[in-house]
Amino acid sequence: MSPIRHEYLGGQIFAMSGGSEEHNRISLNIASFLRLNLRGSGCKTFIADMKVKIAIAENSSDIFYYPDVMVTCDPQDIEKYYKSYPCLIVELLSPSTQDLDRREKRLNYQSLASLQEYVLVSQTEMKVEVYRPSDNGYWSRESLGKEDCLELKSVGLTLTMTDIYDEVLI
DSSP states (O other), X not given: OOSSOEEXXXXXXXXXXXXXXXXXXXXXXXXXXHHHXXXXXXXXXXXXSOEEEEXXXXXXXXXXEOOSEEEEOOTTOOOSSEXXXXXXXXXXXXXXXXXXXXXXXXXXXXXXXXXXXXXXXXXXXXXXXXXXXXXXXXXXXXXXXXXXXXXXXXXXXXXXXHHHHTTTTO
8 A cells, every 4th residue: 555665574664765767677678588488388477566475484474575577487376466486586786775685685585495596687787697506505606797698597598688788788
């Protein structure tokens, strides 16, 4: 009912700031390619207004975030207002949220057994970071630059930096 979006973190509510034009365009570019690629696969792409729920511990409050882009392929993910089993989460970095996205959100997202990739995208330069779990349980980090392609193994899609940053930095 509130005109302002909030994230819910273990019993506390935090107001979220609005996104820039660059933030919106980059998110839409990524989500558009994902949606087209996943059409008919049973996977669903969400952008900005769909929450992800993270159950942190028995008898404690859950965490709810609004990822910039999220994909779930799990048939158990039937809730109308949030998803619990994403395989891919993308967050766009901004000066006010990049520390939160790199630390707190990354650690909380990595607690999701279904998550196969966590992607951080810069708004100001062609730079992308990809986190993936390895077989031994640790998460690896890959940094991509202007000449690289983003291979989203979780959904079988490869994006060029031109795809991601179309009408923003190109």
